[in-house]
Amino acid sequence: MTRRFAILLAAxxxxxxxxxxxxxxxIGEMPPCKLCYWQRYPHIIAIVIGLLALYFTGRALPALGALAALTTAVIGGYHTGVERKWWEGPTSCTSGSISELSTDDLMAQIMSAPLIRCDDVPLELFTLSMASWNMLASLSLFALWLLAIKRS
Known part of the structure; x- marks a missing residue:
């Protein structure tokens, strides 16, 4: 596989x-949560890097593309853990313990809560959420970027 083809596949x-x-x-009317947005930013960066790497030689741009792919994979892994309740996510998009809240505090938290929670799974395929699938796909893209670095 050539450097150019690996970059095209990754981007x-x-x-x-x-x-x-x-x-x-x-189309599917599934609005993203905060962590879903966070996973998108490195993909956008990887696309731009991919376009630049097609015209400029060297290893720097493919290395940055690999970093972007790895970043979104890590965020996807973190999001998967939040969805599976392995750890808490950002307080702005997950629900925490309410046992120590007063009724007024609970009502204030409910009224200020975002509409889309990061710890809800809107769609699962083969027991994996979209965040999990993004993590796996992004690790594959990371491998393609590494191949592009090797071919540089």
């Missing part, structure tokens, strides 16, 4: 994942 994979995310958001 194209990020583009495909972004199109899928936008499709679920706008």
């Amino acid at each position: 194209g994979g990020s583009a495909a994942l972004m199109l899928g995310a936008l499709g679920f958001q706008y």
Whole structure:
């Protein structure tokens, strides 16, 4: 596999994942949570890096693409843990313990809570959430970026 083809596959994979995310958001009417948005930013960066890496030689741009893919994979892994209740997510998009809250505090928390929670799984496929699938796909894209570095 050539450097150029690996870059096309890696950046194209990020583009495909972004199109899928936008499709679920706008066609499937599944609005993203805060962590879903966080997973999108590195994909956008990887797409831009991929376009630049097609025209500039060297290892720096593929290395940055690999970093972007790895970043979104890590965020996807973190999001998976939040969804599976392995750890708490950001307080702005998950529910915490309410046992020590007064009724007034609980009502204030409910009224200020975001509409989309990070610890809810809107869609599962083969027991994996969209965050889990993004993590696995992004690790594959990371491997493609590493191949592009090797071929540089």
